Amino acid sequence: MYAELQASSNFSFLRGASHPQEMAATASGYGYAALAITDRNTLSGIVLAHSHFKKAQSKTRFIVGCRLDLADGPSLLCYPGNREAYGRLTRLLTLGRRRAEKGECILRLSEVEEYSQGQHFICPFPAVLNDAAVQFIKTCANKFHGRFHLALTHTCRGDDHRWIHTVAEFARFSDIPVVATADALYHDPDRKMLQDVVTCIRENCTLAEAGFRLEFNAERHLKPIREIAQLFSAWPQALEATLEIADFCRFSLDELRYEYPEEIAEPGLSPFEDLVKRTWAGAKNRYPQGIPENVKRQLEHEFKLIQEREYAPYFLTVHDVIQFAESKGILCQGRGSAGNSLICYCLGITQADPVERGLLFERFISAARNEPPDIDVDFEHERREEVIQHIYEKYGRERAGIAATVVHYRTRRAVREVSKVLGLPEETAPTLLKSVWGWSNDGIEEQHAREAGLDPSDPRLRLAMDLSKDLIGFPRHLSQHVGGFVIARGRLDEFVPIENATMKNRTVIQWDKDDIDEIGMMKVDILALGMLTAIRKAFDLLKLYYGINHTLADIPSNDPAVYKMLQRADSIGVFQVESRAQQSMLPRLKPQCFYDLVIEVAIVRPGPIQGDMVHPYLRRREGKEAASYPSEALKNILGKTLGVPLFQEQAMQIAITGAGFSPDEADELRRSLATFRHVGTIQKHRERFIHGMLGNGYPLDFAERCFSQIEGFGTYGFPESHAISFANLVYVSAWIKCHYPGVFCAALLNSQPMGFYAPAQLVRDAREHGVEIRPIDVNYSQWDSTLQTTNRRGKYAIRLGMRLVAGLSEKDARTIVNARGSGYHSPGEIVLRSGCSRLALDRLAQADAFSSMRLKRRQALWEAGAVDRDMPPLFRAVQGNLFDEPALDLPAASPSQEVVEDYVATGLTLRKHPLAFLRARLREQRVIPAAMVKEAPNNKIVTIAGLVLFRQQPATAHGTIFLTMEDETGVVNLIVWKNVQLKFRQAVYSAKLLVCRGQIQREGQVLHVVARQLWDSSSQLRDLQAERSGAVLPVRSRDFR
Amino acid sequence: MPRRLLCLYLSDTSAQVKARLLPWCHRYSPLVADDGCGGIVLDITGCAHLFGGEEALLSDIQSRIRRAGHRVRGAIADTLGAAWALARYSRQVIASGSELPQALNPLPVEALRLPEEVTRALRRVGLSTIAAFQKVGRQALVTRFGSGILLRLDQAFGKAEETITPYRRHPPYSARRMLAEPVATTSAVEYILHDLLQEICARLEKEHLGARRLDLDCYRIDGTVAVCTISTSKPVRSVKHLIRLFSEKLDGIDAGFGIETFILSVQNIDRFDPSQLTLPQFDPHSLPDSTVLDELIDRIGVRLGFQHVARMRICESLLPEYSVEFRSVSAGEMPSALWPEYRIRPVYWVDPPVHIEVATIHPGGGPVQFRLRGDTHRVVKAEGPERLTPEWWRLQSLHWESRDYYRIEDDRGCRFWIYREVRLQRSLSRWFLRGHLP
Structure with missing residues (x-):
């Protein structure tokens, strides 16, 4: 028998070349007694390996280990013998990580000694036995007497027998036991090539340059026991030692008992009692007319399950965070499956009543699934950091940490790195990647290469494509999860090492969210949502100018005006439904009630689109097709969505009811689709699913459609409760837009950057809704955009804020506003009184913000240029009078020039749209304005032109690109099919001003132009300036996937 | 008589092209200089009549440079600033005295050789031509852009002096001997060369430099020049070694009726830090003096050409077919890899x-x-x-x-x-x- 004690997985970044689970599978296959994964200064890979062994019910035991690279010596392998020793190891790693840069770890031998109780150590096989090495080995042997071995490793370097003998003899004379290890870097010799590649990536060199940095053969793999026995036949004691050590290291990750924090409960009450108390109090608020009977029953039901599972502290923790946010006036709202819980609703975590919506609590916490609940809460994006720091402060950094996100190699990065390492010409990778969008994990297919004009039979290119495919899915580094907090009752750093994130003041643990789930730890997602910021700012404005108090909970519901607005697709700025795809869905779906919004949110997702569920739903909704159900069982699941599965739960339910999956299996299926971790298992699930469906009498095509939809849902689908939470924000933001467009626009402007549209479009939309917009002015503007009274009572205009001015710092703007008093009369006075920087004055002048002083942009720039900040105050005071300059008549700017300058300085203009200046010329080219397109009949061929606002290539659209462009009369959406893209590539991808000849396609109120020919006409923008002023209209489209 | 300057605007401003054109321009004027802003300037005061007038000179120089494959535009004016501006921005390429304001005023502000941020600031306020710019009070300009702006303006209009630093053919590391009596024998040449080398090597040593290529220009009394060039594989400043390298070539010099001037110049120079002398008897491991080998390589290289001299080096590959390579010394130096001791290889x-x-x-x-x-x-x-x-x-x-x-x-x-x-x-x-x- 044999136990392998030294194996590095690919979590030893750019060293190991196999996934931990591959190592685990191979070790099980060879029948090892045990396998230890010893990655460098990290425990990131251990949960994966552990769960693999557990799921496979392998006889091979998993040993937790770690390779400690010391700052004052070589490396040591460390294996905790029990739970306490494991805690010491994680604390040791935390110590080393927390004081080093991100990704680094600084540990000294003396510190290892301090935390060494209960650990076993192995010194890796020495390559030389010089004084330093001998000294180190002997010191360790003394310090860790009785639990220290020296490793012997056979790598076929030629003199192995002689050298192992030398080392073994040295050990015998020094009375140090020896142990055999493979020092494996990969599970199979086939990975040698990939290992060479990652070595080169690490060393930042090409394979040709790498030389002795590469391994000289493929021996660093896990070997069959027979082979190992033969290699070490002369040292049987080294083989026996592997089993002795494995026997000593009995610690298993199953022993980790996660405990929730306790102190949040009110003194004298148990956490559960406190939760009950708080919930009833909350329920009274939620149901002021008295708590209905069914609500009471539901609460009791939830209490029972929570008490059984002892989840009460978790709810209290989340409630505590929410209360903190409320006390600071930070808007927040729970999303995700927490929406299924009535307790969460009563505690104010979520905003939609699950009883009213008929949501099942079991989807949040189920008796079947033994896994902790997961509550995700959105906070205002500008103020989330306050909440995060509150958690750190309250629980301490040794008890709270953010979950890690393992950043994996994706196609782009993998192809780029592999091409570089192989020494391919520099332009090869970009050429190959031309047809690949950002997030692909599929690698490059032969056909892509051929399309890009490369020869896929070229052996080097072949290698690059094959190796990059292998590299995809390899972990690259740890990053922080978007907001998943893990909080423990005791020391979190005795569960898992904690390290620094790139961001200041953030600490992350070494496990990602799947690892946390596996171990059963609690996670609260503290997420950021820009729309919440905007809504809070809108509420503030409503209070200030209209004297109305509103919260997320008390917006008048079911307001027909709001739905009417949305049916018109008048939704710019409204949460979620403002995108192009949503805008074209709104008039078709015609939402009339809140639940329609829920569907609207859920339906425009890759999941339903890929599963081809959208059109059947729309047909049934319009009554063109009767809702039919393959069976009565499925009718219960699909009833409220007219027989078409649109939500994640429905897909899971089909798997359970239709294909006979157990709830656990269904959940596993969802997870396996979501991550890389279970590569290869999808096919297995698919077969199981289709078989199950057929077995239950469903037709094959229905089964296949269902599965393809589940595939989409895995990554992109919304659970119903989540869609409800989002729909709530859709309604709230739409309500504000509908009744207070000015407030809405100002709030959005003050929350930038967020959302789909840039300030220019938001302002334009507000103007179209009759809101007066006033320009930025040093004498009237605040930092934020504000409302100002108009002649008409109760009607306000927006005064744009200085935050729109490019390059102006908030500090400068605020000092200018604070020192304004009754107003400034000259640019010099501003600097004199406020002490703002000269640059700030210049930026404001560039933004044409001096109109109240009767200074045009050029005059203002000229005046601002003369202000000398370094002049002593006394001189500055008299400067205006004594050295009065003769008035200068600067040449006036042309109107088009002014527009360009506006865009340069603020990204928007209140003057004419740039295209208005080109209209005469465009008319000669028979280009018609967007407004006329709206009137043109279906199928008519038209030529249009506009500034490109968005380019979008949804993953679901098979390469079709959607372009949104704008002229002075409106916005037009283009559809560019793949064949047209190929012909007009440059225009599609990079034109700022696009001219398009295409055919009008109408579907109800939705209008698209299907492009046939496209031209990049950006050079015309340059002509907007009557003379060369250096600036070019800075139009930048936002490109989405 | 007013100064007349010819400014050449080259599309290719690389150092190589300039290095070739600068000496060539001496055929038109003894005063040739790099104008510091991407072009070449010639002081042609009193030279133009030799070429049939300014217009003829300008078209001659332009057509010759164009024939050599470069794009060029030249202009002649009283000031460097004006000639520079006309060459780049004006239709009118020859202007003198009274015509200057008329020629310059319509040009864009960029023509004034101002820093980019200043021209941008001027354009932002709508001052895009020199004419517009001149209306502004001088004090107002200084307040906003500093006094440099007025200097450029005045230089263009000839109200402020602008000196040009003529280009010199011989690089700074050169030594020359003019003899009262011409010499013709090799031993005499060698004697003078020794003298020149000592002068140059002393300077090189002081500045921690070494020569990689040296030219010895021998000006014969009939006005022709014989050039003798040597190169080395590493920077050198040993007189003895350099004399030895030259002596391989000196026989080939045809002294004609005698040589009256010698100019020795370093054409290629490298950093060469002095090294500590070792005491061999105290350090048994010290390698034999590597300079001996280097000198040998130089001598063979000077005779046969450096591309024909190769050295062996160990490469970082354990495979016998790749572990050793021959490398030409002219390909530059690459140290041998450190061979792992325990990898025993055949003799x-x-x-x-x-x-x-x-x-x-x-x-x-x-x-x-x-x-x-x-x-x-x-x-x-x-x-x-x-x-x-x-x-x-x-x-x-x-x-x-x-x-x-x-x-x-x-x-x-x-x-x-x-x-x-x-x-x-x-x-x-x-x-x-x-x-x-x-």
Whole structure:
């Protein structure tokens, strides 16, 4: 028998070349007694390996280990013998990580000694036995007497027998036991090539340059026991030692008992009692007319399950965070499956009543699934950091940490790195990647290469494509999860090492969210949502100018005006439904009630689109097709969505009811689709699913459609409760837009950057809704955009804020506003009184913000240029009078020039749209304005032109690109099919001003132009300036996937 | 008589092109300079009539440069600033005295050789031409843009002086001797050369530099020049060594009726830090003085051409076919790799490897005996295997899977380095002799 004690997985970044689970599978296959994964200064890979062994019910035991690279010596392998020793190891790693840069770890031998109780150590096989090495080995042997071995490793370097003998003899004379290890870097010799590649990536060199940095053969793999026995036949004691050590290291990750924090409960009450108390109090608020009977029953039901599972502290923790946010006036709202819980609703975590919506609590916490609940809460994006720091402060950094996100190699990065390492010409990778969008994990297919004009039979290119495919899915580094907090009752750093994130003041643990789930730890997602910021700012404005108090909970519901607005697709700025795809869905779906919004949110997702569920739903909704159900069982699941599965739960339910999956299996299926971790298992699930469906009498095509939809849902689908939470924000933001467009626009402007549209479009939309917009002015503007009274009572205009001015710092703007008093009369006075920087004055002048002083942009720039900040105050005071300059008549700017300058300085203009200046010329080219397109009949061929606002290539659209462009009369959406893209590539991808000849396609109120020919006409923008002023209209489209 | 300056605007402003054009321009004027803003300026005061007037001169110089394959535009004016501006921005390319304001005023502000941020600031307020710009009060300009702006304006209009620093042909590290009596014998030349070398090498030593290429220009009394060039493989400043290198070439100089002026110039120069002298008797490991070898290489190189001199170096590859390479000394220096001591390699390569027949194999992997050219060798001792896999990125080595190298000794005490090659898609492995070990 044999136990392998030294194996590095690919979590030893750019060293190991196999996934931990591959190592685990191979070790099980060879029948090892045990396998230890010893990655460098990290425990990131251990949960994966552990769960693999557990799921496979392998006889091979998993040993937790770690390779400690010391700052004052070589490396040591460390294996905790029990739970306490494991805690010491994680604390040791935390110590080393927390004081080093991100990704680094600084540990000294003396510190290892301090935390060494209960650990076993192995010194890796020495390559030389010089004084330093001998000294180190002997010191360790003394310090860790009785639990220290020296490793012997056979790598076929030629003199192995002689050298192992030398080392073994040295050990015998020094009375140090020896142990055999493979020092494996990969599970199979086939990975040698990939290992060479990652070595080169690490060393930042090409394979040709790498030389002795590469391994000289493929021996660093896990070997069959027979082979190992033969290699070490002369040292049987080294083989026996592997089993002795494995026997000593009995610690298993199953022993980790996660405990929730306790102190949040009110003194004298148990956490559960406190939760009950708080919930009833909350329920009274939620149901002021008295708590209905069914609500009471539901609460009791939830209490029972929570008490059984002892989840009460978790709810209290989340409630505590929410209360903190409320006390600071930070808007927040729970999303995700927490929406299924009535307790969460009563505690104010979520905003939609699950009883009213008929949501099942079991989807949040189920008796079947033994896994902790997961509550995700959105906070205002500008103020989330306050909440995060509150958690750190309250629980301490040794008890709270953010979950890690393992950043994996994706196609782009993998192809780029592999091409570089192989020494391919520099332009090869970009050429190959031309047809690949950002997030692909599929690698490059032969056909892509051929399309890009490369020869896929070229052996080097072949290698690059094959190796990059292998590299995809390899972990690259740890990053922080978007907001998943893990909080423990005791020391979190005795569960898992904690390290620094790139961001200041953030600490992350070494496990990602799947690892946390596996171990059963609690996670609260503290997420950021820009729309919440905007809504809070809108509420503030409503209070200030209209004297109305509103919260997320008390917006008048079911307001027909709001739905009417949305049916018109008048939704710019409204949460979620403002995108192009949503805008074209709104008039078709015609939402009339809140639940329609829920569907609207859920339906425009890759999941339903890929599963081809959208059109059947729309047909049934319009009554063109009767809702039919393959069976009565499925009718219960699909009833409220007219027989078409649109939500994640429905897909899971089909798997359970239709294909006979157990709830656990269904959940596993969802997870396996979501991550890389279970590569290869999808096919297995698919077969199981289709078989199950057929077995239950469903037709094959229905089964296949269902599965393809589940595939989409895995990554992109919304659970119903989540869609409800989002729909709530859709309604709230739409309500504000509908009744207070000015407030809405100002709030959005003050929350930038967020959302789909840039300030220019938001302002334009507000103007179209009759809101007066006033320009930025040093004498009237605040930092934020504000409302100002108009002649008409109760009607306000927006005064744009200085935050729109490019390059102006908030500090400068605020000092200018604070020192304004009754107003400034000259640019010099501003600097004199406020002490703002000269640059700030210049930026404001560039933004044409001096109109109240009767200074045009050029005059203002000229005046601002003369202000000398370094002049002593006394001189500055008299400067205006004594050295009065003769008035200068600067040449006036042309109107088009002014527009360009506006865009340069603020990204928007209140003057004419740039295209208005080109209209005469465009008319000669028979280009018609967007407004006329709206009137043109279906199928008519038209030529249009506009500034490109968005380019979008949804993953679901098979390469079709959607372009949104704008002229002075409106916005037009283009559809560019793949064949047209190929012909007009440059225009599609990079034109700022696009001219398009295409055919009008109408579907109800939705209008698209299907492009046939496209031209990049950006050079015309340059002509907007009557003379060369250096600036070019800075139009930048936002490109989405 | 007013100063007349000709400014050339080159589309290709690379240093190489300039280095070639600058000396060439001497045919038009003794005063040629780099204008500091991407072009070349010639002071042609009093020169134009030699070429048939300014217009003729301008078209001559332009057409010659164009024929050499460069794009160029020239202009002539009283000031450098004006000529520079006209060459780049004006239709009118020759302007003098009173015409200047008229020629310059319509030009854009960029024509004034101002820093980019200043021109941008001027354009932002709408001052885009020199004319617009001149209306502004001088004090107002200074307040906003500093006094540099007025200097450029005045330089263009000839209200402020602008000096040009003429280009010199000989680089700074040069020495010259003008003789009262011309010399013709080699020994005399050598004597003077020695003198010149001492002068230059002293300076090089002081500044921690060394010469890589030297030119000796010998001006004969009939006005012709003989040039003798030497190069070295490393920076050198030893007079003795340099004299030796020159002496290889001096015989080839034809002194004609005698040489009256010598100019020795360093054309290529490198950093050369002084090195600490070692005391060999105290340091038994010290290598033989490497400069001796370097000097030898230089001497052979000067005779045969450096591209014909190669040195061996160890490469970072364990595969015998790639572990050593010959490298021409002219390709620049690359240190040998540090060979891992325990990798023992033969003293004599068998190249290409010779196939040997092996019938039986020890359990450890080595052969029991093998046949080489009809002789049977019984293996007494063996060590190995040293397993090497192909360097797969070199695509030519992809047809084998791995090689096991063994060191073996036969019953007669001969030692061999042999290997077994496992080929892809062929279960049979074959044995080869790769070298003889000591």
